[in-house]
Amino acid sequence: MKRKRIIYIAVAVLLLASASYGFWRFSNRPKEPPYITAAVQAGDITQVVTATGTLSAVTTVQVGSQVSGTIDKLYADFNTQVKAGQVVARLNQDKFTAAVDQARANIAAAQANVAKAKVSVEDTKRTLDRNKEMMKQELLAQSEMDASQTAYDAAVAQYEVNRAQVNQAQAALNQSMVDLNNTVIHSPVDGIVVSRNIDVGQTVAASLQAPTLFLIANDLRKMQVDTNVSEGDVGNVWVGQEVHFTVDAYPTRRFQGKVLQVRNAAIMVQNVVTYDAVVGVDNNELLLKPGMTANVEFLVSQKNGVLKVPNAALRFRPPSDRQPAQVAANQGTARNAGSGAGNGTRRPGGAASGQGQRSREGGGNRPGTVYVLRNQQAIPVRVRLGISDGSFTEIASGETKAGDMVIIALGSASQAATPAGPRRFFGF
Secondary structure (H helix, E strand, O other): OHHHHHHHHHHHHHHHHHHHHHHHHHHHOOOOOOEEEEEOEEEEEEEEEEEEEEEEEOOEEEEEOOOOEEEEEEOOOOOOEEOOOOEEEEEOOHHHHHHHHHHHHHHHHHHHHHHHHHHHHHHHHHHHHHHHHHHHOOOOOHHHHHHHHHHHHHHHHHHHHHHHHHHHHHHHHHHHHHHHHHOEEEOOOOEEEEEEOOOOOOEEOOOOOOOEEEEEEOOOOEEEEEEEEEOOOHHHOOOOOEEEEEEOOEEEEEEEEEEEEEEEEEEEEOOEEEEEEEEEEEOOOOOOOOOOEEEEEEEEEEEEEEEEEEHHHHHOOOHHHHHHHHHHHHHHHHHHHHHHHHHOOOOOOOHHHHHHHHHHHOOOOEEEEEEEEEOOEEEEEEEEEEEEOOOEEEEEEEOOOOOOEEEEEEOHHHHHHOOOOOOOOOOO
């Protein structure tokens, strides 16, 4: 009996010691800070406008055919370097050669008719002169004199008709020669063949419009990027602006260019308005190819050695500030709903004025608030903000300095301790 009592006492002592040790460890463990902070940094910041675009040659010529026929020969292929005037293709010429021969035969026939008409004119002329002499001697009736005059006039008119037919046949021959020459396709510019859309034996129909046989880029060392800039960002794009872009083929390399033109024609796709900003690019290494997709950054502003804070610090609000702001917002929403329920109108200064406020704050030197951690307290500091690169924002002025710890979020312990607010069921 005494032995069991000793065992119970020993177990109780061990349990008490374990509990004391656990309490000591729990009370002496490091406490999690109530806020997550980041330091105000001194560094460089760059504001850019991003857009996507497509690479293309500055001058791209579509080479077509003015006549219909069958492709007989090809003298150029993809990536072929060509010179202006060089033959790149030829159509079958049998039909066109026959048309030229026929036109020449028509000219010969028309010229023979002219000679025949000329003889007729001379014959009727002699008859008319003889009848005039007989008419003077009153040896010929007036009716015969009129008939000879009519015959002469008809012969002269027929002669002029035959001469016009010669000119007509000559024009037909010229057209046949033009069609024959058009069966040989020449390159209009110096460049490289980007696309070939025909093969030998293929029939080309040029009845409605000239078919595109080749696509020739004038000079791939000079290229351009046609970018789609949204209407909200087009005010930050101007001619001569410096541009950087990347392509998927070389993701680690940044190419440079300059804005050549900002076109005024709006492009609307699914109710989204964009504008074409043309960027000139030097492609001396011939790494860029037509049709590549470019991820473009227009350099709007760049500042060096300025104070900057994470954008999360500008969005942070302590719970004590959130709740009054939420209550005020709810009350304002209720007042707007009550005033608009009777007549269906919107109160002045509602959504429209809010949009105007946001647009004014979108520029530089706009007001903002950051919370600085001082003596474990979140102290609000009013600042003036400058440019932003999407992750950091410049502090143009304010009572902050490099190294200050600004709050970007609540710690997990503080979030757990934050009251969730009164529960509401079914809107009550």
